[in-house]
Amino acid sequence: MLSIPDDIVLRGTKVILRPMLREDVDKRWNWKQYPDPLFSHYNPPPMNEDQKEVWFLKRKSDISALWFSIDNTPGQLVGFVCFYGINPQIKTAWLGIYLGYEFVDLGMGTDAILTLLQYYFEEIRFELLFLDVASHNKRAIRCYEKCGFRFNRKKYSDHDPRMNIDIFGDDRFKEVRKYFLKEGNKILVEFDEMQITRENWSCMISSHGND
Numbered sequence: 001m002l003s004i005p006d007d008i009v010l011r012g013t014k015v016i017l018r019p020m021l022r023e024d025v026d027k028r029w030n031w032k033q034y035p036d037p038l039f040s041h042y043n044p045p046p047m048n049e050d051q052k053e054v055w056f057l058k059r060k061s062d063i064s065a066l067w068f069s070i071d072n073t074p075g076q077l078v079g080f081v082c083f084y085g086i087n088p089q090i091k092t093a094w095l096g097i098y099l100g101y102e103f104v105d106l107g108m109g110t111d112a113i114l115t116l117l118q119y120y121f122e123e124i125r126f127e128l129l130f131l132d133v134a135s136h137n138k139r140a141i142r143c144y145e146k147c148g149f150r151f152n153r154k155k156y157s158d159h160d161p162r163m164n165i166d167i168f169g170d171d172r173f174k175e176v177r178k179y180f181l182k183e184g185n186k187i188l189v190e191f192d193e194m195q196i197t198r199e200n201w202s203c204m205i206s207s208h209g210n211d
Helices: 022-028 037-042 049-060 108-123 138-146 198-209
Strands: 015-019 066-072 077-087 092-099 128-134 150-158 180-183 186-197
Touching: 015 108, 022 049, 022 077, 066 108, 077 108, 092 108, 108 128, 108 138, 108 198, 128 138, 128 150, 138 186, 186 198
Parallel strands: 092 128
Antiparallel strands: 015 066, 066 077, 077 092, 128 186, 150 186, 180 186
């Protein structure tokens, strides 16, 4: 089991990472909604206090995941980032990150990932980190590439039911239809699996240091 100290603070240039608190869940519901239907699954569904408590405890009690809250430098909560599917034996995990709509395109996601990668590879000495990103999400892919992730393979996953959109019938989505596949009554979404190794990370840091 991998755990993080309750008082851990990871400082980047634009963000600060710390353990997720129960009060952060309430703050998330105050963020602006993503207006693009393709990203509507990032918007939290209506929840009462008991449901929010369950949401929080489920993530804090998952021994295969580590959750961090992301604050900007003034101390405002701007997102969450986590390792999940952690395998301490072979020292691998998967990365997940989510920012509130009003906090994207400000460099905070990139800074959060770079800050977490330093902890992952240099402090807890893991070897390999994966992530999945929807192939149509080019902004996120550029961010991950900037952080050193490289394409591994294409794969398909079930369409998120929270995205209540007609991807094949609504012309608003004609430019991204090529990333979706219909299989009977199911709609599948194309994902890019990406990865970064500790060796890749070390080489990237060394090259930046020589700039």
